[in-house]
Amino acid sequence: MSLDVPAALLERAEQGTVTDTEFVSCVRDSLPYAWKVVSAVVADLHTGSTAFADNTTPPPSETERGQLLRALASDAIRGGLERHFGVRLAFQNCHRVAAFAPSAVDSEGYRAFISPRGQLLNQSPQLRDC
DSSP, X not given: OOOOOOHHHHHHHHHTOOOXXXXXXXXXXXOHHHHHHHHHHHHHHHHSXXXXXXXXXXXXXXXXXXXXXXHHHOHHHHHHHHHHHTSEEEEETTTEEEEEOGGGXXXXXXXXXXXXXXXXXXXXXXXXXX
């Protein structure tokens, strides 16, 4: 299961009323490693002078890798994180998470990161089975 949804939040979802704040709180509580990684790259983006910031450290276990996969493979979760942090997220190789300022989404750096070439250049024998 991707998220640990409190009964009260599930009830509100069944009634059709869920705020982004409630949803993002559920994501934060359910996927703490993914939250930590995304928070860190967003903080690095805001304190750095580059067009994007990324995490290149593999997760310590398959549990944490699974959290990243669930968070970034879900359109709803990724979208909630992007709206919450005000960034565009990009993802490669089961652990390389990048945060881009919305103004950089049409940049050469963003296009290079999300390109097939960027994915191929980010491969290594150590990452093949991630």
